[in-house]
Every structure is written in structure tokens, then in C-alpha cells.
Amino acid sequence: MLGEKELLKLFPEYSDTIQPSGIDLRMDKIYRQVGSGSLIDNEKNLPEIEELESVDDIYTLEPKTAYSVTIEGKIEIPTGYTMLYLPRSTLLRSFISVHTAVGDPGFYGTLQFMIVNNGQYPYKIKKGERIAQAVVFPVEGSGKYNGSYQEK
């Protein structure tokens, strides 16, 4: 796993949120699901989403509801490295989970996670809050991501 000094070299644009062993990620917008989706024979049909209404940039997550959340800025994962995303423990202590997958070598684009209020009460969260930490690992002999979420 890469530490602070290596992370600063690879991700200088994140210098304000680099931690001893990871990069804190700030949330941008929260979306609610407004349509159905499917995955059949590897054909993806993503559910339609629309931005959740906010007041002064504060969103309210209703109990027992899943939302989609985007991360501020676009990230570039250099070839030869991969990323895992872990939730901020404050959120887990508040009954909020952040579900994430793997960041591939060579990915450039917007990260999108699922955030769920597992609790029994509404939870308020503001745009720009840190919600997850990326941990970065070198990958021997890595290829380069060129999937449907690649933005360049």
C-alpha cells in the first residue's frame, strides 16, 4: 500500500486530503433512483437517477434508502496502480454505509458509489464532506482500464 509521500507524488491535486496511508474523497452530489435497471448477458442498463433535493447543499437521506453519490473532481489512476475505497468510519458509526468497488489502473473519470441510510432516522450530509478513503496499491504487470465509465 502506498503512503503519504508516494501519494503526494502520484496525486498532487489531492494534496489537501492525502492521509498517512490513503486519500480522503469528498462527495459531490447525491442522486435517488427513479427508474429500473438491468444486467443481462453483460448488457448494462443503468437505472435512471435524479439529483436529490438539497437545502443549502445539505441532503437528507431517508431511513432504509439507497442513493447514488458522486465524488468531487475527476480522478486519474496511473497505470500500474489500483485503488480500493473504504467508508469513513464516522458514517458507519452513524448507520450509513458506503458501498464501493475497485478502481482500475488507467481509469480516468468520476467515481460513483452507493450510500445507504441503514438507520431508522433521517441523516443529513453536506456536499463536500469527506465520505471515503482511497487506498492505493501497486499492480505488477497491470493493463489499462478501457471500460464504459472511462471519460478519456
Ligand SMILES: O=c1ccn([C@H]2C[C@H](O)[C@@H](COP(=O)(O)OP(=O)(O)OP(=O)(O)O)O2)c(=O)[nH]1
Ligand atoms: O465503487 C466504485 C469503484 C470504481 N469506480 C470506477 C473506477 C473503475 O475503474 C471504474 C469501473 O469499475 P468496474 O470495473 O467495477 O466497472 P464495471 O461494472 O466492470 O464496468 P465496465 O464493464 O465498464 O468495466 O469505475 C466507481 O466509479 N465506483
